[in-house]
Amino acid sequence: MATVDLVVTDLDGTLWFGEYEETHPDHVATWHELELRGIPVLVATGRRVTSTRNPLARLGLAPPAVMMNGALAIDLATGDRFHFHQYTVEDATSILAAFRSADLEPCVYVDHPRVDVFIGERTSTHPDHLADLGSKAERTDLDEIVRSTPVLMFGIMGHVPEPFHKVEHTLAGVAETHLAGSTKYGGSTFTVTPIGLSKWNGVLAFCARAGLDPERVLAIGDGPNDVELLDAAAVSVAPVDGHHTAVSRADHVVASPRDGGWAEILGFV
Secondary structure, three states, X not given: OOOOOEEEEOOEOOOEEOOOOEOOHXXXXXXXXXXXXOOOEEEEOOOOHHHHHHHHHHOOOOOEEEEHHHOEEEEOOOOOEEEEOOOOHHHHHHHHHHHHHOOOOOEEEEOOOOOOEEEOOOOOOOHHHHHHHHHHEEEOOHHHHHHHOOEEEEXXXXXXXXHHHHHHHHOOOOEXXXXXXXXXXXXXXXXXXXXXXXXXXXXXXXXXXXXXXXXXXXXXXXXXXXXXXXXXXXXEEEEOOOOHHHHOOOOEEEOOHHHOHHHHHHHHO
């Protein structure tokens, strides 16, 4: 077995479960045990900055984190950015047009000092998602935003999936699309990131920053957006109730996070 110098973990359905980031007590204890062994933990998630930072802070954790499926990576303890990947203005404009051609108005995730997300007047995202965004979302002219602000990701949460298929078709070869169910908001979750981008890009940036060997990474994740991560890792792990595309890639399949499965990674490091 390869020596593991870094553990990379997804969050939803992996470190925690359910609508309210429920975490098995063994998971936090395992995290601290890894730290005692000198093995850092890097988060890799599709979430934005605030929705990554706050639940981890409730667990007493402020790790480095790769967010929005690889678009942005920040050390949550210091605020230092170590990876950033934005759309070109041309691509951001095309993607906004693709959503509108399907009569959808997306959330536009940005690199901005005040907010995480800009929304239009008739946003298509679920009202509960909008409520969760709170003060980190601002209504404005999205055409102006894609022209003037670094855009990292587009997304809609809790919507019927049929219109997303049209957007997927329109954006083939232009951007990466991620369509999944959403247990919290109902309906489906749809996000769009720059083509060729994955969580592994952020992992490589962190390894370069920390002087770690990217060939000595253990990765654990449960979803389709974890596939590149699991394929690239020396040791890949998935929870038994993860998406079949993730489970099929895994060297090791562990118990559900509800049953403390994340803690089983101690046996593979």
